Amino acid sequence: MPKLTAFDSKEYSRSNAKGEIKFYTPLGCGITVSEEQKFFSTYVEKLRELTSDFNIEKCCGAFSPAEYNKKIGPGKTIALSDQLLQSIQELIESAYFSYVIIPPKEVPTVEVGGYRCPKKPVETFDFLRKLSVYFSYMTAWKYLGIESRKKEKIIIDGFGGKRTHAWDDIINRTSPTIYSHGDECNPFISVADIIAFLTSKK
Numbered sequence: 001m002p003k004l005t006a007f008d009s010k011e012y013s014r015s016n017a018k019g020e021i022k023f024y025t026p027l028g029c030g031i032t033v034s035e036e037q038k039f040f041s042t043y044v045e046k047l048r049e050l051t052s053d054f055n056i057e058k059c060c061g062a063f064s065p066a067e068y069n070k071k072i073g074p075g076k077t078i079a080l081s082d083q084l085l086q087s088i089q090e091l092i093e094s095a096y097f098s099y100v101i102i103p104p105k106e107v108p109t110v111e112v113g114g115y116r117c118p119k120k121p122v123e124t125f126d127f128l129r130k131l132s133v134y135f136s137y138m139t140a141w142k143y144l145g146i147e148s149r150k151k152e153k154i155i156i157d158g159f160g161g162k163r164t165h166a167w168d169d170i171i172n173r174t175s176p177t178i179y180s181h182g183d184e185c186n187p188f189i190s191v192a193d194i195i196a197f198l199t200s201k202k
Helices: 036-053 065-072 073-091 122-143 165-173 186-202
Strands: 004-015 019-034 093-100 109-112 120-123 154-158 176-178
Touching: 004 093, 004 122, 004 176, 004 186, 019 122, 036 073, 036 186, 065 073, 065 109, 065 186, 073 186, 093 122, 109 122, 120 122, 122 154, 122 165
Parallel strands: 004 154, 154 176
Antiparallel strands: 004 019, 019 093, 109 120
């Protein structure tokens, strides 16, 4: 049975004492699982237990930190995410990360377009913010570019944006399944989301 790899992404930023953003990148995460059914049942059982322990309403199929951060507060969200991840971490074969670092002082603009449209310069920070809406599949694209990645079942959290060469390359290599709001409904995407979330918070 082929392995399953699930992808999601988050915005990762750091601010100074005044609240001004001084560092920003989209942060993508993919997790690879071999024992799909065991992962799924372990996740569902642990999430049921944690929703009772934390006294929160039942999640919509999966736990999304962004959805519950405002409902139960950041402290509880981090604790629940941590415990849920610990319960299934031995079933995660590998984790893959992707991010982009472009220093705005050295590279003030990035040229975009040129794919059936004119090229134009965009300020680096704005480019990175716009890139974040694509980043769940951009991470999958980078992952699939690794030579040893063959015949895996690829699932990706929903995304927006214009068509790109990266997307065309993905669909030439594989037939991914896209889940709208995947972090809220798909346990595999949820865990990729949780790892990206905890990477930022911790």
